[in-house]
Amino acid sequence: MRERLRAIWLDPLSLDPTRHAARVTREIAERLALLGRSLEKDDHSAERVALFLMRALFTMFADNIGMLRKGSFRELLRGLRDRPQSFAPMMRGLWSNMDKGGFSPELGDDILRFNGGLFENTDAIALKDDQLEILIDAAERDWSAVEPAIFGTLLERALDERERERLGAHYTPRAYVERLVLPTIIEPLRADWEAVKAATVESADAGNKAGAVTELRRFHEKLCNTTILDPACGTGNFLYVALEHLKRLEGEVLDLLAALGERPGLSGPGLTVDPHQLLGIEANPRAVAITELVLWIGYLQWHFRTRGNALPAEPVLRNFRNIEHRDALLTWRREEIIRGPDGRPLTRWDGRTKKPHPITGEMVPDENARVEVVRLLGAQPARWQRADFIIGNPPFIGAKYLRIVQGEGYAEALWRTYRQMPRSADYVMYWWNRAALAVSAGRARRFGFITTNSLPQAFNRRVVQRHLEHVDGISLAFAISNHPWVDATDSAAVRIEMTVGVRGRDRPGRLLEVVRETPMQDGEAEVDLAERIGIIHADLRVGADLTRAQPLRANEGLCSPGVKLHGSGFIVTPAQAEALGLGRVSGVDQHIRPYLNGRDLTGHSRNVMVIDLFGLSEEEVRQRFPDVINGCSNGSNPSAIRIIANPTAIHGGYLANQGTNSGRRWLVSTAT
Secondary structure, three states, X not given: OHHHHHHHHHOHHHHOHHHHHHHHHHHHHHHHHHHHHHHHHOOOOHHHHHHHHHXXXXXXXXXXXXXXXXXXXXXXXXXXXXXXXXXXXXXXXXXXXXXXXEEEOOOOEEEOOOOOOOOOOOOOOOOOHHHHHHHHHHHXXXXXHOOHXXXXXXXXXXXXXXXXXXXXXXXXXXXXXXXXXXXXXXXXXXXXXXXXXXXXXXXXXXXXXXXXXXXXXXXXXXXXXXXXXXXXXXXXXXXXXXXXXXXXXXXXXXXXXXXOOOOOOOOOEOOEOOHHHEEEEEOOHHHHHHHHHHHHHHHHHXXXXXXXXXXXXXXXXXXXXXXXXXXXXXXXXXXXXXXXXXXXXXXXXXXXXXXXXXXXXXXXXXXXXXXXXXXXXXXXXXXXXXXXXXXXXXXOOXXXXXXXXXXXXXXXXXXXXXXXXXXXXOOHHHHHHHHHHHHHOOOOOEEEEEEEOOOOOHHHHHHHHHHHHOOOOEEEXXXXXXXXXXXXXXXXXXXXXXXXXXXXXXXXEEEEEEEXXXXXHHHOEEEEXXXXXXXXXXXXXXXXXXXXXOOOHHHOOOOOOOOOOOOXXXXXXHHHHHHOOOOOOOOHHHOEEEEOOHHHHHXXXXXXXXXXXXXXXXXXXXXXXXXXXXHOOOOOOOOOEEEEXXXXXXXXXXXXXXXXXXXXXXXXXXXX
8 A cells, every 4th residue: 555655646647447458468469479470480381470479478368357267378388388188188188178168178178168269270389388477477468458449450460570679669558449430430329329318318307217228229230230340550559449449338228228117138239249240451461460359368368357258258259250360451353463574573572671771771672582472353343341430550651662562563453443543542441441432422421541751742632622612522520630649660759640430511520620739758759739620621721721822923934933842752860860970970971951841830840850962072971971872772673873963953953862673773973
């Protein structure tokens, strides 16, 4: 008690249960990553290791939370310390029993029928002494405190050899996810609930208890059949947070039914809020399995928190097949490999694998990670499951990087299939467009997406504006501009926009703007938001619609943009600038300068610098600033760097542009 009082005054955040949950979740993921790395060194395939660890971790969860006799699995593991050779056959037997239910000789007890597909495969990997100790250590953790909203991200990194070095890196905070889940899904459902509550109270006060109960049960049935689709679900954090809020709302409904003397109904699909309502599409097969696992862990945690020791109905896990493994935008008949003149398949960077740059330490594409170049034949728009709400955080890939990351064949098929989309639109806008069409046609109530903060810029804004201005279009019911975020693909701190669309034109919405940020742990920032009400335009502003402004013809021919930067190839952070010689190489401070654009001045500054090689020849740069040359070699071919003269730059200034040409990177200088 004394320590708790001390913490209240001196370290109140240490008592925050979410911080405890985050710490426990990270510790478990670290144990799994260590074990996975050890097993792969023994030449077990990554896929086999991942599936084995998935079954093991759910067994640990079931043991810790009480679905197996509490502590029995931990006892079994401890008893195998002196005979690890018995581990694999014991696990195969236990998992076979968990699939079918009944008596388990391994645990000496009757066990529930889990089923659900997870234990159809009972393959178990033989463990060495040290590997068994790692598993025992993981089993001893407090699995009831696991936070599913971040567990999926950490588990994916733990199971992916290329991602394990980022296991301790930042993840998307739950509070950020809730900022989109609430206005997209929960606020409209709560508005429905308030109307039902008012009608229920009115009926009860009038002595019509049967009518009140009927209203409540009708709403409960509707709630239990409300569907949510995340067409880029990753490891399911948006779906899990939505599930938890649906369960909270369901709890309020059941409490009011209990107050009227009604007992809760049976559980099962359509009878209680459960994972069958959460639909997803994901291209990564391992992430699909993790999403399903995360949703069931979250659902079962909620069951035991609200129903005490009452065991869930059997089978505990159900294979609803609601998370689909496929591309969310395209389907195609077959792939055709592109071959060179010599008949050998052409290859490209796989779009994902990176390695540290030898000078800057920045993660750059690994030129050795290559896949075959293919052409997609018979491409068509992919089907989306019908859902009441659509939500998610699609990939952050700019239009100019689409060919590089996804491959030329995929990019060309995408552009052919979605001809109404401008080629300059970012990848995420294809999801935005699909969801807007579904809402405007009445196939969904609302959609909400995370996009990069380039959404208000012209090349993406055109997509939004088309839907806002269409006669049967949509309105933005909610938006947050320039919000901090953590990109799940590389843990980078980025700025994003949140937008929520609803059917009908010119409807007022809530626009939130970041007015202050206070850095916190794990990359999160405590954000203060200011709210404005009004029609939200395509540039995410309320008030005069500046997107309709016309050029001032009187100024035609009188103005020039002057010296400016095209692209972001030579924008560097202060840390990268130091690696390139700033502060230790004489004269480099004249060629690596602070850089601000309009958004930096009017909003949140990126605190970046730019490489400016004006006045230098190629030979001078190589002799005086070799690190600048080497440090910019972060493309697919680091040795193919050239500096070219460009005497045509406006007003004798500089163009620091980084493009690609046959795999080469170009440093462009105005030196003649």
